[in-house]
Amino acid sequence: SALARELERTVKAWLEVAGPVPAHQWDPWRTGVLALRRAVAHPTPERQPSATPLPGGVAPQSKDPVRVQLVLADAQLAADLQRGLEPFGYSVRSCADLGQALVEAQSAPPDILLLQIDDDPGSRVQCAGAGKQLAEMQGRHIPMIFLAPNASFELKLAAARAGGDLFFGLPVDAPTVAAGIERLLRDAR
Numbered sequence: 001s002a003l004a005r006e007l008e009r010t011v012k013a014w015l016e017v018a019g020p021v022p023a024h025q026w027d028p029w030r031t032g033v034l035a036l037r038r039a040v041a042h043p044t045p046e047r048q049p050s051a052t053p054l055p056g057g058v059a060p061q062s063k064d065p066v067r068v069q070l071v072l073a074d075a076q077l078a079a080d081l082q083r084g085l086e087p088f089g090y091s092v093r094s095c096a097d098l099g100q101a102l103v104e105a106q107s108a109p110p111d112i113l114l115l116q117i118d119d120d121p122g123s124r125v126q127c128a129g130a131g132k133q134l135a136e137m138q139g140r141h142i143p144m145i146f147l148a149p150n151a152s153f154e155l156k157l158a159a160a161r162a163g164g165d166l167f168f169g170l171p172v173d174a175p176t177v178a179a180g181i182e183r184l185l186r187d188a189r
Helices: 002-018 023-041 073-088 097-108 120-137 153-162 173-187
Strands: 067-071 091-095 112-116 144-148 166-169
Touching: 002 073, 002 166, 073 091, 073 173, 091 097, 097 120, 144 153, 144 173, 153 166, 153 173, 166 173
Parallel strands: 067 091, 067 112, 112 144, 144 166
Antiparallel strands: none
């Protein structure tokens, strides 16, 4: 079925990004996959983000969910990722430019910043500056995930130089991004 294929892709994405699940984390990981299956099989629009453990044992707290800030020029991609990430328990905000993201970060700082980078050298400089400015504002490192239209060496290098923690070539789906977020959160502990 389509549900089974989607779950299989999700599990493969988690394993690719997070690596093998240690034996002592198998039960929480399995619980997270089963909760995802139930959420996908029986979606409800009014459903609030849950505190269901995700693979790797990370459980966003419903009272203080992980805040993800999307800065994507592509409005459709932003909407798709926001819709896809919220069932994982994340609080997701989206804006089209870095200036707006920095203004919003002053009142509600993100835990993860997801940025779109392209072949324009100006966008690369802007991304690097935004990451540094956010870190200075918050007094801590804000993990950054970069998305790019292609996975060229130049764009990967630009993302790394801009302070990126992860890089995904487009197209990318929400479960893959969620697996990357979980990896960054686990590494931050």
